[in-house]
Amino acid sequence: MTRQRTYGGVSAEERRAQRRNALLEAALEILGTEGLDRLTVAGLCTRAGLNERYYYEQFDSREAVLEAVFDAIAEELAAAVLRALLTAPADTRGKAHAAVAAGIGVLTDDPRKTRVALLVSSSSPELRSRTTHNIKAFANLVAAEGIDFYGITDAEPDPAIGFRATYLVGGLMQTLASWSQGDLPMSRDQLIDEITEVFVLLGEDLAHRIRHA
Template sequence: MSPSRPTASEPSTDRRAERTRAALRDALLARLGSQDLDGLTVAGLCRAAGVHRTTFYGHYDTTESFAVGVLADLVDEAASVTGLDDGSVGEIAESYYATLGGMLDLLDRRRGVYRALFRSSMGSAFREALRTVLRRHLALALAVLGGHGLGPPGQRDLVAAFLSGALASALEAFVEGPPKEIDGEVRAMFDLFPPWWPRLSTRDSPPER
């Protein structure tokens, strides 16, 4: 009798789940480009993704909760900064400036979608998801700054929680406001960070994003 190999099926199952989520995510983003969140149905989303409704409900409760996760994930991806452990303070400032610009670019491109989500019945859930994403990235940023002798003297978790709430509110205000020139918005928002946050070495020449 051949020995069982449970580990062989697990990666296959994971890959299927990833493909299913990717198909649903692509369908969601495509449909949100032409219709409101309130008009999105599980049946329509699954039909567009080529996924059975039973599969959807095996992972998610509603299209709204799925949208919260997907749109928070997009911010998560845009907020990611890597390879800073060996960077100079100036390089760190430029990286975070560019990252903030990437987040605003994302929100600007999908302004109507994010605005609708903030105003929907899932607005509170999305704000919490957004704060969670930003808090994690800010905690990592504070650890990097600490390695350079920068940042607050202690209580990094508390500082990350405070800054994530402030940044999430600023991003919501950006989405709710009229479209503006992005570079000016990035600079204005970057200047709101605490005085100990690293600044750009040349204020008149912000890094390319």
């Protein structure tokens, strides 16, 4: 049986995870402050304080780094939204506001993450596909929360639920992109309030339609 060496109480697996986190944090910093052209193996390893062999231990291409950073942001977003929903007020507007504020907070509290999300979404066909996949995942989350909140129990959910959830998530991302580029002259609180209103209007309208179908 192969035994993993432990140094200072840290296993080989934990050290590997630490190196991966260091590389991802370095990639976030480079992408978020300097841009895609500055993301090189040498530059990434220098910023992370690691030998280049540790890069190849984790990644086989620059796209793999981009995917990993993007996925980490998506996971953080999902976790923040779900935590917010657990403690949100029980009314429609309260839940929508809590979820929207949590998601936008993750991205705008650290502007590097907004820049990376927008950068990845347009870097290559493969990464655009990754963006589409994540939008679908968040749309599924929105749809599931809406079905649960409004008590929709149909065996075959109305396809409009998926459509509106996708429209909301995609629209939110495009709106955030415009806002971050200065095209929408409003504060973050105003942005959150306006997006909340759209979520509430589309959600309440559809729930009413389904109940009275």
